[in-house]
Amino acid sequence: MSATSQRAELDFHARTREALADDWLKVAIDRTTGTARTKRAAIVGQWPDFAVARERGRQIKDHVVANLGHYLAEFERNATANGAVVHYAATSDEACRIVVDLCRKAGAKSATRSKSMLGEEIGLPHALEAAGISRVETDLAEHIVQLAGERPSHIIWPAMHKTREQISELFKASHAEPHREETPEAMAASARRHLRRRFLAAEVGISGANFLVADTGSVCTVTNEGNAEMTTTPPRVHIVTAGIEKLVPSMGHAAMMLRLLVRSATGAALTQYTTFHTGPKRAGDLDGPEEMHIVLVDNGRTRMLADHALRDMLRCIRCGACMNHCPVFNQIGGHAYGGTYPGPMGAVLTPVFDGLTEKTRDLAHACTLNGRCREVCPVDIPLPTLIKGWRERSWREGLEPRSMRYGLSLFTLAATRPRLYRLSTAMAGRVLRLIGGRRGAIAKLPGLAGAWTLHRDMPAPPPGPTFLEREAARQKREGGR
Incomplete structure (x- = not known):
């Protein structure tokens, strides 16, 4: 083989x-x-x-x-x-x-x-x-x-x-x-x-x-x-x-x-x-x-021509600039994508050619949505938008694993309740500072979060107030003027 x-x-x-x-x-x-x-x-x-x-x-x-x-x-x-x-x-x-x-x-x-x-x-x-x-x-x-x-x-x-x-x-x-x-x-x-x-x-x-x-x-x-x-x-x-x-x-x-x-x-x-x-x-x-x-x-x-959500991809002139500037591609290379076309363009095209399946749905998630691919595309293809489109289709068609669906449900529960969200993020920040210790970096996270630290350290939150705490203090100061 x-x-x-x-x-x-x-x-x-x-x-x-x-x-x-x-x-x-x-x-x-x-x-x-x-x-x-x-x-x-x-x-x-x-x-x-x-x-x-x-x-x-x-x-x-x-x-x-x-x-x-x-x-x-x-x-x-x-x-x-x-x-x-x-x-x-x-x-x-x-x-x-x-x-x-x-x-x-x-x-x-x-x-x-x-x-x-x-x-x-x-x-x-x-x-x-x-x-x-x-x-x-x-x-x-x-x-x-x-x-x-x-x-x-x-x-x-x-x-x-x-x-x-x-x-x-x-x-x-x-x-x-x-x-x-x-x-x-x-x-x-x-x-x-x-x-x-x-x-x-x-x-x-x-x-x-x-x-x-x-x-x-x-x-x-x-x-x-x-x-x-x-x-x-x-x-x-x-x-x-x-x-x-x-x-x-x-x-x-x-x-x-x-x-x-x-x-x-x-x-x-x-x-x-x-x-x-x-x-x-x-x-x-x-x-x-x-x-x-x-x-x-x-x-x-x-089919791409008839699908307005994918038509923009027909502009592609196969220059490869999107993958050269993609931080994910630059870590895993082209073969990891599994299809003919790797990188951001592959995340869009492979589900077109091979169908959106449990195997190809992962490609849309192999993206940080940082937008560098669109910035350098010579014909201005909105690659992050097209990739998000495949994520949405995968969700609608029930291809996302249960862990993903449950995790997003928990996040939605917290994110739609401001007090609960502030409390949970404050607690998470304190825990991460403890784990990070004096190094200021976290070598291993527990549970499912451990995927983030398999191949890299995670920076620990800096000491001092959080962004939300600083923003609340700013609003209080400005409101008192």
């Missing part, structure tokens, strides 16, 4: 405990997300009109979502005129079936695949393997994840949970010509030697799409390694899998969205490779695929 399968057998709380106990994971997360936050803050600070651009990005996405049928028809018409074949898939299974059938029709024994979260979402890697088609992940981080038998832990840096030392061991065990020097450059060269032959031998290349341009029928891909170009150009057949929400009206709108995407994702002004694929190879072209197929995937998106 792979590491991914083993982890999937655990519930959210077990996965979280496993992540919090992994010292290497914390090191790996801090190295990546800390750098990402710093770079994003710097590049956004150099863009005086970022707030204006952010609002413009929100308007573009909202306009497309409100007119999705129109832009789908326009994209299909123009893509077909370019020589591509457009397919529609209502479900993940249908999307995988279309791709596998296209691979078989091409006589493919192997297929290269550039990084695509949509592909992960629909389970395409497993579908290819089940069909006996050798899958070659060409993104360096996806290659690492494939060798480890795991799934991505971040939508931009799929192998962010791995340290350099762990990657070195993987490459030495898997590559025919492994690196001899323990440097990133030597390890990248080892991966290049391993992958280059597979690039040239594959009959089919499969990519995702960052944007679909309606007025030209073009597919836009954004990478930093050039692996997408190597995936889409040498093979005879190029297959694109993309969610229907990836549409933008025109090249001008795509340029606007690219500025927001790259700055939010990697903290750069532009990625090394931004490519627009407009149909297969034409007469006179020196390279390119002979066939191009575009599989447009719904997989719950029209």
